[in-house]
Structure formats: C-alpha cells, structure tokens
Amino acid sequence: MQIQYIFELAGTAFFAISGALAANQKSQPDWFGVTFIGFITAIGGGSIRDMLLGSYPLVWIGDVRFLYAIFAGVLLASLFYNQLQKLRKTLFIFDTFGIALFTIIGTEKALLLGVNPLIAAIMGMFSAIMGGVIRDVLTNETPVLFHKEIYATACLAGAFCYLLLHYFDCDRTVSFLLSGLAILLIRIIAVKFNVSLPKFRKEGTD
C-alpha cells in the first residue's frame, strides 16, 4: 500500500510534467496557465472517475500531497524544459507508465466500490485518459483519444487483463504488474509499428 501511494504521487507528478510540456508548445501560456493545465491533466481523470462513482472526497481534495506533487512536476518541467523536450521519445515510455498505473489503480478502486467489472474497466480507462481529454478541450484541441495510435484502447485492454487475473484470485501485486505491463507493451508496439484500430467506416464506401 505504501509503495502504491508513492507510485500514485509519482504518477501525478509525471502527468503534471507531461501536461505542462504539452501546454507550452502551442499557445505559450503564462506560469498560471501552465500550472493550471498541468493540474487539470494530473487530477482530471481521477476526479471524473470519483465524481461519476460518487466517491467523496476526491483523492486530491482529501490529501494535499497530490497538489504538492503537481507543483513539483510543473517546477521540474520548467527547470529541465529543454532536456525534457529532447527526451520526448523516452518520455513517451514514462507517459505510458503513468497511464498504465492510473488505469489499474482506477479499475481496482471502482471494483472495491462494488460496480460491475465492465464499468470498473471503463472507470480505469477514464482515470488514465480523462485528464488529457479535459486539457485538450480547454486548449481547443481535438482530444488525444481521437488520434490514430492505440491509446485508450490499450488502457481498456490492461483493465480487462486485471479483471481476468482478479477473477482467478491472482495475487494483487502480480495482477497489478502483469496488467500494467500489458498496457505498456500494447502501447509501445502500437507506436513502434504505427498500429491503429480499423476505421469505423471508410469515406466514400457504399
């Protein structure tokens, strides 16, 4: 539990870094704007999940350390801006690590609250992607989940993997690691080989 808590704080800081870096590329907002976007990216997914589930208090409202993690993330993004931008390819793996972590934590939390496993998987995915979706909506961009690379689908797949292992009473830590690994692998393969889901409908087909 202690380790999961530290991971959760680290994941929050990482989401804030990734939000701050994304924020700065286009519209060059000021310090407040960047911190706000980092904040939304980091807490948006978990907040949507908990508000949908009616699970109060929200994690970051009940525990102020998540705010400190976000401020630390934005500060790091400022101090090491150039290095981090150069590391984008490496960062993508960290980003995926954060997404994997949040998906499994979210799925587990929803399960503990007693919802249907299918709903729990959706809640896990929401925890991971909704922060980025709100960020994109606020900055007037098309949300990341409509881009072609497999992204939210990887989260869903990992959540189902966790549910399956959970169903067979697999050890919690093992389930956690295996299903997180599944998300990492799917995402890395998708980006590396430029895999995308089939289109719903081709334009001009009859």
Add this chain to the structure above:
Amino acid sequence: MQIQYIFELAGTAFFAISGALAANQKSQPDWFGVTFIGFITAIGGGSIRDMLLGSYPLVWIGDVRFLYAIFAGVLLASLFYNQLQKLRKTLFIFDTFGIALFTIIGTEKALLLGVNPLIAAIMGMFSAIMGGVIRDVLTNETPVLFHKEIYATACLAGAFCYLLLHYFDCDRTVSFLLSGLAILLIRIIAVKFNVSLPKFRKEGTD
C-alpha cells in the same frame, strides 16, 4: 414501470446510434472513437443530471444493461450505416422521440428527488440535450443547442407541459404521453416550417 425501463434502454441505444452516425461524418474516428462518442452521447445527459442532483449511483453505473444497449446501438450503426444515413429524415423523428422520452424521464426523476418544478424542467432538458452538447464539445463543434432550429426549447416546453399535468394530478401515463407528444409536435413543426426563436439582439441595431 417495466415498459418505461424498456423504453429507456431503447432510447439509450438510439442515442448511441445517433452519436455514432454523427461521429463518423467528419473526422472518421476508429472503432474506439465512434463507440466512445456513441457512449458519451447516450449517457452524458443523464449523468450530468444525476451529478448535479447528487443522485448516486448514476443510472448506467448501477445497471450494466445500459452499456449493452449502447454497444448494440453502435453495432447497429455500423451494420446498417448506409441505410441509416439514407433514412436521415426518418431518423430525425426517432431522434426527437428519444429527446422527448429523456426529457420527461429526467423531469420526473428530478421531481421525485424533491427539487423545485422549475429546476426539474431544466433537469429534464439537460437529460435530453447534454449528451449531444458534450459530444459536440469533444469533437470541437459548436454545440447543437446554439443552432437555429428549436431544439432544447422544445424539451423545456414539454417539461413544463408535464409539470402542468402533474400539478393537476393527471394520470402519469397520460401526462407522459401528452407532454412527449408536445415535444414531438413542436420539434416537427419547427423543422418543417424552419421556425426559430427570435434573436436576442440583431447585429448593427442601435
């Protein structure tokens, strides 16, 4: 009650179809994107209503059959894509049927939760239109309710009709049918005769 439940599931499936068809026209998202948009369109309005009212669990979180209805809707939209696109004019009537249904269900639910009738009417309207609003925000379009044809206003009028009948202790089924019919008629007349509400202020008027 049993009949209302079946209608509610059918209405959810229909909203998912309409969301999936709308999603596909512009940005050609993949299967995940289309399902996501169908899902948001179907559950968005009811979720906003319940989160505003603090009524937990949300309908689709407490009853997984609403998810199945959404998946069925998206699948139908894919299988009969061309036929459905050709049927757009007929579909408009189904769409209006769904909006009417959700408005009255939402108004009734809010009333049962003890809010002021005026608030209940707004909640009814939100149930019907907010799914489409969130869909439009996510896909970067101007929300449907700012377009000229009478749309949300028809929902509000139907909700007030329901409140009036409810106030005079009219039979529930009769109130339900009459106020739903009111929404259908207002909307059909508005589209057929291209009726719109007056502008708030004409450009260039002094």
Add this chain to the structure above:
Amino acid sequence: MQIQYIFELAGTAFFAISGALAANQKSQPDWFGVTFIGFITAIGGGSIRDMLLGSYPLVWIGDVRFLYAIFAGVLLASLFYNQLQKLRKTLFIFDTFGIALFTIIGTEKALLLGVNPLIAAIMGMFSAIMGGVIRDVLTNETPVLFHKEIYATACLAGAFCYLLLHYFDCDRTVSFLLSGLAILLIRIIAVKFNVSLPKFRKEGTD
C-alpha cells in the same frame, strides 16, 4: 448573513448579464442560447466547486431564487443592451466585483467543509472563474484564463489573503472586505498597467 445572501444573488445576476453580453457578440444566438450562456456563466463556477467537494444540494438547485436572479440578469442585458455595451469599461469593475465576491464566498464555504486551506483557495478561484471557462468551452473560444491579463491569479491572491486573515482570527466581515479589495486592486492594476505574469518559457529560447 442576510447581506451576504443578497450580495450572492446580485453577483449571480451580474454574472448572467456579463455572460449574456459576451454570448451575443460573436454568434448571435437566439433568446434560448443567450439565456443558457448567461445561466452557465452564473452557476458554472459554484456548481463545479460543489460537485468537486460533494456538497449537495448545489446552491441554485436548493434555492430557486438564484434562477430568478439569472433570468432578471438576462432580461436586463436585453433591455439595456446598448447602454451596457457602452459601459464596458465601467462594467469591468462590476465584473471584478463579482469575481472577488465569488472567490471569497467559495473559499469560505470550502473551509467550512473542512478541506485543506490550499484546496479552499483553489475552490474559491474555481467558484469565480469556472463559469466563464465552461461558457468559453461551449462557445468554442479559448478560455479567458489563458489570456494574458492577470485574472485567475488575482482570485488566488485574494483567497490567500482571506486565509491569512482567517488564520489570525480576524473579524469575518473585515477579512471579507479586505481580501475582496485585494482582488479588485490587483485586477485593476493589472488591466490599467497591462501587467501579466511571466511566460512559462519563451519561444525559441534554448
């Protein structure tokens, strides 16, 4: 308390006026659209705050007079449209007055609900700015808080001022007035002298 309640209603009406005027400039929506935007601008911030805190019922759902205040605001915006547009510069001070009021009310409410002071300050700021943010998202504009003038930051500063005075057991009315005044002054100075926060990162810097 009585005076605060009247101020809160007046602030709500004022936000509705400012929303209705903003709504009308670009897309010329109809009466429904303008009322909807005025409504969202007025209740958005407080609703977000209360939904994040899980504090039910939302203010405007538990007390229908807030709706009446909004309708009155939209009506006033229509009746005195030209005069109000000419008064824009003066209006800016009223707008800032509304923001100051909502910030302090929001901060105080969050504190009473027992959250960490830092979270309470964020909730105060959210009360003031989130209505405008939702309005901007719905009308497809870049949210006001990413524009250059100091805006949300002034709210945060005022909230911290209130927290400080509260911490030193200062009289509630005095704390209220002083911290509201702080927001007003910061905002007026920022607009008058075109002060903005430093950019997070200059373009092209290495």
